[in-house]
Amino acid sequence: MSVKSMICIVCPVGCHIDVDEQSLEVTGNRCPRGAVYGKKELTDPRRMLTTTVIINSHLQRRLPVKTTDDIPKGLLFKAMEEINKITVKVPVQSGDILLKNLLNTGVDIVSTMSLEI
């Protein structure tokens, strides 16, 4: 029976958890979210992605954005390529959807800052 050790990245506590590769049973997690994470990390590792896109604001040249949910870890660099094609015009509100269904993941890209000018 082999066990995979990892760090739960769900919250800043950062528990060292062990996931049984067969039963997917998680130990060492201080809360239930760690069990969900451990299982997912073995079967379908995912990450949130935060980055920036071009904006025509007078205040700053980049607009911070994020994925509305985590996306498969293997898609991070491809996602960056897609997101880098986005350009945004002011005004924009935090939460505005800038790209729908990123790489068919069902996840959208939204602005995380409001800029009026």
Add this chain to the structure above:
Amino acid sequence: MHDIIIIGGGAAGLSAAKEAYDPGLKILIIEREAQLGGILRQCIHNGFGIHKYNLELTGPEYAQKTHHLLEGLNIEVLMHSTVVDIIKDDHFELTIMNPTDGEFKLTAKAIIIASGCYEKTRSQILLPGDRPAGIMSAGNAQRYLNLDGYMVGKKVFILGSGDIGLIMARRMTLEGAEVLGVAELMPYSNGLTRNIAQCLDDFDIPLYLSHTITDIVGKDRLENIVISEVDHAFNSIPGTEKTFEVDTLLLSVGLVPDIQMFESLQFHTSPLPGRSSISIFKPRSMDALRAAMLYTFMTLLTGSVKKVKKPDDMQKCMLKMSSNPPPLNRWNPVKTSAMSCLNALIMKIKMRPFSFH
């Protein structure tokens, strides 16, 4: 004359304004940038607000939420204005500069300095070697990248495993740079294990513990750096040198409260190295202003919203703190804000210094 002037419109300044607010008080926030939110605006990653809002917010989202707490409150804000001097007489006299009015003065009965931190520089940690372009703090690189849209380099090494360095290792990698490694003087990282996992391990970026930079080579632009292992006394061990060909070195080696400008105030500073300078005063009695100030102070410090009414309560609370100073938790903006707010919470009331150590 204002009752309270708050210097800095970052997380600390905004929270301080919210906590100090009282309809009877004339409060002004002075911010040198064109936007409120401070350093959070460039911290585009998520993980903020877990404790305060029970949400995973990015820095800009956290800043906006904090700003919204002030909606409807009669708090004045002066943007694009830098406080360049403070003189304490009977009251506080602030010298301010901005592009429209030039230099002018404002007075206040009390001030709260929430001017944030700056990152330690190369000369503060005595890095040896040449002085080419391409060496900067991780936070500067973060600002260039996330707000101004400039990549500062293509082949990067990072000194110091503080969280800003780890976050930037991931950020630069995602933007196409090659991050060759992170060196940390201590035998452990002082960043969150979560960030070691998701910022370094995810991208196979090596972390060299018990290592430091022993040489920097480059004429105009950085060409390479040499790292060496250190022993228990932090002396480099000959024969352990490794050379990395890089064009950029980012430093993530600690934060220092940005309060030099206010040295004329001569506050008491904390002996904790690299942490905050803290001045704490115990007022003799209370009035509305003092209560408001104290409330801010206590709330920011303890994170609790319990009103401290009696001087006794406060004294007890402070005694508790003095025997057990709160740790500087960089990943909780509320607490860090408290720390930077505490850097200098100065009350214009007759005060007796209260020792923190």
